[in-house]
Structures are given as C-alpha cells and as structure tokens.
Amino acid sequence: MQAHSARLVRSLTLITLDAGLAEDAAQEAFLQLHLHWRDPAMKDRVAWLYRVAIYKCRDHRRALVRAARLLERIAGAPEPEEHPAWSVEYEVLEALRTLPRRQRVAASLFYLADLSLEQIAGAMKVSEGTAKTHLFRARERLRKELGVKK
Numbered sequence: 001m002q003a004h005s006a007r008l009v010r011s012l013t014l015i016t017l018d019a020g021l022a023e024d025a026a027q028e029a030f031l032q033l034h035l036h037w038r039d040p041a042m043k044d045r046v047a048w049l050y051r052v053a054i055y056k057c058r059d060h061r062r063a064l065v066r067a068a069r070l071l072e073r074i075a076g077a078p079e080p081e082e083h084p085a086w087s088v089e090y091e092v093l094e095a096l097r098t099l100p101r102r103q104r105v106a107a108s109l110f111y112l113a114d115l116s117l118e119q120i121a122g123a124m125k126v127s128e129g130t131a132k133t134h135l136f137r138a139r140e141r142l143r144k145e146l147g148v149k150k
Contacts, residue, residue, distance in 0.1 A: 001030055004046065004049065004113075005026065005030070007112060007113040007114065008026045008029070008049065008050065008053055008113060009022050009023055009026045010022075010112045010113070011050070011108040011109055011112040011113040012025055012026055012053055012054070012057055012108075014096055014104070014107075014108040014112060015054065015057065015101075015104055015105050015108050016057045016061065017096075017097065021057055021060050021061065021064075022057065024056070024060060025053045025054075025056035025057040025060060026053055028052075028053075028056045029049050029050075029052040029053035029056055030049070032052050033045065033048065033049050033052070036048075043122075044118070044119060044122050046115065046119050047115070047118070047119040047120075047121075047122025047123045048122065048123075049123075050109060050113065050115065050119070050120075050122075050123035051122065051123040051124070051125060054105065054123060054124070094145075095141075095142050095145035095146050096108075096142075098141065098145055099138055099141055099142070102124065102134050103134050103135075103137050103138035103141065104138065105123075105124060105134070106120055106124065106131055106134035106135040106138055107134075107135060107138035107139070107142070109123055109124075110135055117131050117132055117135070120135070
C-alpha cells in the first residue's frame, strides 16, 4: 500500500479531476485488494488494483450524477460546477480535460503511476497494443494542446 498509494491517488485525481473521489476510490480499491489477495486468478496485483480503482471512480461518479439529477428534479436547482481540489498547472489540467477518457487514463497511469504498458493494459482491461495506441494518441493531443514541438 505504501509503495502505490500516492501514485494511485495522483493518477486517479488526473483521471477523474476530483481529489476526494480519487482518495475514496483508492481506499476502496486497496480494501478489495486485501480481500482478494489470495485469489489464484490474480496475476498482476498492481494492474488489478488500478483497474478496480478506476471502476470505483466510475461507480462513484455515476452515483453523484444520479444524486445531482434527483436533487435538481426535486429542488429545481442547477447542477453544481465541478472544481478539482488538487491543483496542477492550469494549462496541463485544461489539456488533460480535452483528452478522451481512455487517453487520459492511459497517460495518467503511464506518467504518474509509472505503470508499464502491460500493467496499463491490465488496469484498463485492453490489449497492450490498444493501451499503447491510447498513450500515443494522448501524447500527440497533449503535444498539440500545449504547443510542444517534437
């Protein structure tokens, strides 16, 4: 847990753009890892941990959206704007927001969590080639968005 906690939370924060959600999802993923530690089918625990954490983020986000819609219907209030609690340089954050979700996930796992392509593929439940393609496309889009030359 000590070896991966900070990187997991940081990666999830960039994926979800919500630090609180990232922390909650990481905690739940570590709990699930503890509960499934002896599962013989689990080959790569790190990839499994990241995959579960990403799923937890998705589940939390869906629950929040449903709750916000319900509140809006009941009270007639507009949905609150989303503000990330963890700040990174504004341009980089804005560039990450422009990426499609899968590209943002691949880039975050590669650059922030230092996962290998094999682990990224396991976390995203895709082939290594697909993970590599998402990462390549993310790099290209970020390069264009940030005005970085090759």
